[in-house]
Amino acid sequence: MKKPKTILDIREMYETKKKIAVLTAYDYPFARIMDHAGIDIILVGDSAGNVVAGHENTLPVTMEEMIYHTRSVTRAVEHSFVVADMPFLSYQADISDARRNAGRLVKEGGAHAVKLEGGINLRQTIRAITDMDIPVVGHIGLTPQSVHRMGGYRIQGRNAEQSRKIKEASEAVREAGAFALVLEGIPELLAGEITASLDIPTIGIGAGPLCSGQVLVAHDMLGLSQGFSPKFVKRYAELSQLMTNAFTEYITDVKEGKFPGKEHSFN
Numbered sequence: 001m002k003k004p005k006t007i008l009d010i011r012e013m014y015e016t017k018k019k020i021a022v023l024t025a026y027d028y029p030f031a032r033i034m035d036h037a038g039i040d041i042i043l044v045g046d047s048a049g050n051v052v053a054g055h056e057n058t059l060p061v062t063m064e065e066m067i068y069h070t071r072s073v074t075r076a077v078e079h080s081f082v083v084a085d086m087p088f089l090s091y092q093a094d095i096s097d098a099r100r101n102a103g104r105l106v107k108e109g110g111a112h113a114v115k116l117e118g119g120i121n122l123r124q125t126i127r128a129i130t131d132m133d134i135p136v137v138g139h140i141g142l143t144p145q146s147v148h149r150m151g152g153y154r155i156q157g158r159n160a161e162q163s164r165k166i167k168e169a170s171e172a173v174r175e176a177g178a179f180a181l182v183l184e185g186i187p188e189l190l191a192g193e194i195t196a197s198l199d200i201p202t203i204g205i206g207a208g209p210l211c212s213g214q215v216l217v218a219h220d221m222l223g224l225s226q227g228f229s230p231k232f233v234k235r236y237a238e239l240s241q242l243m244t245n246a247f248t249e250y251i252t253d254v255k256e257g258k259f260p261g262k263e264h265s266f267n
């Protein structure tokens, strides 16, 4: 029976100091499995662009793709709260675009909330979306949609000036009405200071243990992503290896006439 968590459950977890566990999902089977495993929040991340579509960064991801992924996830979910990412160019150019696109993720995708990347520059946009009664998650620090401004995926906030800007961004996002804030790729003490100073939950990724919760990209923690694995990723499984073994065994079985056997055939 569908009884997904609500923003009130997330708030209660924060107030009673229970850590919030978040993972990304982009499709029905992943969402179903992590929902049954008890994940609190599923983030339909625009990281789909990297880990599912094979793009170099998240910039090419479109609204239509995010709606497709969000629908696939919400169809599977019975217990988790679902947050959908707003992709690049769906909220930066124009506030009325931002409102319409946030609304589409809720109306067509079935998301319970949306997430967007940025700080002081997004105050009015976040306010405009929360004014439509759509809960918003902020995202500051290493923001992948700003890859070209940052000159790559670099830890942010290591010097005093950057650290001050990130703190100001956290306050701006909170004041604009965000109910939670993703802190990505910042030093753990800075994440701890922000978490202590805000009255909303922080969800860290590469931001150390002092946040109110943690998020990882599911494909990274399952060992499904290709190439470089960042320091902050703990690999809980090596699914690429398991899948390679299964595919190789199947290919051999077919070529040697061992599959299908009698038990897989009809009389």
Ligand code: KIV
Residues within 6 Å of the ligand: 024, 043, 044, 045, 046, 047, 048, 085, 139, 182, 184, 205, 215, 217
């Ligand atoms: O798109 C995504 O997966 C994200 C997480 C890295 C927080 O935004």
